[in-house]
Amino acid sequence: MLDYMSQILPALLSGTKMTLSIFFWTLIISIPLGAIVGLGLISKFKPLVWIINLYVWLMRGTPLLLQLIFVFYGLPIVGIIFQRYDAALFAFILNYTAYFAEIFRGGFQSVPNGQFESARVLRLSYPQTIRYIVIPQVFKIVLPSIGNEVINLIKDSSLVYVIGLGDLLRAGNVATARDVTLVPLIMVGAIYLILTAVCTIVLKVLEKRSSVWR
Amino acid sequence: MLEIKNLVKKFDDRTIINNLSVRVEDNEILAVVGPSGAGKTTLLRCITGLEKVNSGKFFWNGEEFDPSKMDQKNSLVGVVFQDYQLFPNLTVLDNIMLAPKLVKKMDNEVIKKTALDLLSRLGLEGKETLYPYQLSGGQKQRVALVRALAMDPKVLCYDEPTSALDPELRDEVAKIIVDLKSRELQMTQIVVTHDMEFAEKIADNILKVEQLS
Numbered sequence: 001m002l003d004y005m006s007q008i009l010p011a012l013l014s015g016t017k018m019t020l021s022i023f024f025w026t027l028i029i030s031i032p033l034g035a036i037v038g039l040g041l042i043s044k045f046k047p048l049v050w051i052i053n054l055y056v057w058l059m060r061g062t063p064l065l066l067q068l069i070f071v072f073y074g075l076p077i078v079g080i081i082f083q084r085y086d087a088a089l090f091a092f093i094l095n096y097t098a099y100f101a102e103i104f105r106g107g108f109q110s111v112p113n114g115q116f117e118s119a120r121v122l123r124l125s126y127p128q129t130i131r132y133i134v135i136p137q138v139f140k141i142v143l144p145s146i147g148n149e150v151i152n153l154i155k156d157s158s159l160v161y162v163i164g165l166g167d168l169l170r171a172g173n174v175a176t177a178r179d180v181t182l183v184p185l186i187m188v189g190a191i192y193l194i195l196t197a198v199c200t201i202v203l204k205v206l207e208k209r210s211s212v213w214r
Numbered sequence: 215m216l217e218i219k220n221l222v223k224k225f226d227d228r229t230i231i232n233n234l235s236v237r238v239e240d241n242e243i244l245a246v247v248g249p250s251g252a253g254k255t256t257l258l259r260c261i262t263g264l265e266k267v268n269s270g271k272f273f274w275n276g277e278e279f280d281p282s283k284m285d286q287k288n289s290l291v292g293v294v295f296q297d298y299q300l301f302p303n304l305t306v307l308d309n310i311m312l313a314p315k316l317v318k319k320m321d322n323e324v325i326k327k328t329a330l331d332l333l334s335r336l337g338l339e340g341k342e343t344l345y346p347y348q349l350s351g352g353q354k355q356r357v358a359l360v361r362a363l364a365m366d367p368k369v370l371c372y373d374e375p376t377s378a379l380d381p382e383l384r385d386e387v388a389k390i391i392v393d394l395k396s397r398e399l400q401m402t403q404i405v406v407t408h409d410m411e412f413a414e415k416i417a418d419n420i421l422k423v424e425q426l427s
Binding site for chain 2: 117
């Protein structure tokens with residue numbers, strides 16, 4: 001058994017590398033993008049709000065799986081061709097940015113107007129107010145919701161299987177089909193659990209650090 | 215000297231301030247008193263530029279200025295809000311140092327020294343590393359005052375500074391306001407309050423406003 005596990009482990013770790021790559025890049029790009037789009041959602045410029053709302057509705061109202069298929073298999077029909085990895089990243093970033101934008105919108109709206117006014121009479125510029133006053137407060141408010149999305153992202157990354165990318169789930173599935181045993185799938189489950197546990201710990205540390213003020 | 219001429223402020227069709235003219239000398243304390251809804255806070259918000267006026271002009275030492283155009287160089291007016299509006303994510307010291315550092319580009323050490331000095335004068339020594347939630351109402355108000363003073367305003371406005379305070383702290387606030395006048399700051403102070411007794415205690419002049427029918 002142990003021999004078999006060590007035999008398939010390199011393939012699973014290689015799949016894990018792909019899973020983590022999709023996870024990290026999506027997170028690193030879609031969180032700041034989500035904050036910016038979230039700011040757009042509370043803009044006073046109504047056409048911008050309508051456009052962003054339409055985007056958020058499309059992304060949240062359709063399955064991520066459909067978006068992946070659309071980007072990789074659909075867009076080439078109109079001449080837009082992505083490599084598998086780029087297609088996956090593009091679809092994930094578009095999708096997760098929409099979710100993060102909604103979370104940040106709620107966060108921005110829960111910062112009292114008096115904070116903006118207070119910053120204004122102190123002559124802080126709008127970008128300074130956002131950076132030094134609003135973002136730290138919003139970060140604390142949205143952290144639990146962002147945490148949920150982060151955990152979801154780890155699991156959602158398995159959807160890249162549909163466009164033929166060799167992620168963790170695909171590696172396990174291939175081994176199970178080839179060797180007719182449940183062991184690879186159990187190992188895949190264990191690796192996902194380890195990844196989500198690490199994320200949960202990191203999120204707990206961040207929440208603890210941001211609780212020095214109220 | 216701050217001068218306001220023919221100020222009119224409306225919210226939709228409702229006139230809140232109708233053709234108000236007032237002059238406040240350097241180092242003068244003006245109390246604005248009146249019942250709730252009479253437009254006291256609206257007047258303060260117009261002076262600080264948080265509300266756009268419908269008509270009227272503002273002058274500082276005879277020179278016209280527009281409070282609603284808040285550029286970074288214009289730190290003429292400071293405010294102590296009724297609910298203080300300290301930044302909860304920053305320590306007391308950072309609350310005070312943020313604007314002088316970012317807006318006035320002052321040297322860190324200079325601002326820190328000024329901030330600690332002001333905190334000490336207002337009985338807040340040792341509180342600089344605390345966050346706002348760790349302070350009492352009276353302490354928060356004094357920190358808000360120090361934060362406004364650190365920007366070296368020529369006009370300092372207070373919105374209902376005693377509304378949330380017990381009688382003992384109310385006297386303390388009165389003492390601080392009068393004490394600021396006795397220093398060589400030559401700062402004009404405008405205090406919006408519904409508390410006539412407090413107004414009489416601190417003010418050189420009292421402006422009574424009434425609700426428009």
